[in-house]
Amino acid sequence: MTxxxxxxxxxxxxxxxSLTDVELYKILTKEGFAITEARFNKILLDLEILGLIKVSWITKDERxxxxxxxxxxxxxxxxxxxxxxxxxxxxxFPGFEK
Structure with a gap:
């Protein structure tokens, strides 16, 4: 089971x-998880909706x-x-003393 x-x-x-989305994507790619950017964003969105993570924008291209x-x-x-x-x-309870 995977x-x-x-x-x-x-x-x-x-x-x-705490890390950036670029760093996380590099870590996943380095460990052999080849996922598309759309799938990556969907996973982040799902985790944020579940209340497990918080995603905020740092720059125009980095979160x-x-x-x-x-x-x-x-x-x-x-x-x-x-x-x-x-x-x-x-x-x-009868006979109980503390």
Whole structure:
């Protein structure tokens, strides 16, 4: 079973963290992945739509590609509620002392 080219492209971007589309295309070509420019752009678009990468223009002919890291916001009230529910659950067992 082969790995889809989209996964390979994402792995290369993730390894580098941030690179240009020209650099990425050279890396893929060097490793033996012969893809057309249209297919390359479609893969980048798909990854951006999925929320995995961020693509921004640097110059007229060059784009910056970065891994998009979503920050997970922790709600303190939800955390406190979860802790209280766990304590209430544990306390509901007879003979349990903490």
């Amino acid at each position: 790995i889809p080219i989209r996964n390979t492209v994402f792995d290369k971007i993730k390894e580098a963290g 910056r590609i970065e891994v998009f890291l979503e920050e997970i916001e922790v709600d303190e009230v939800d955390e406190q509620n979860k802790e209280m529910m766990e304590k209430d659950y544990e306390a509901s």
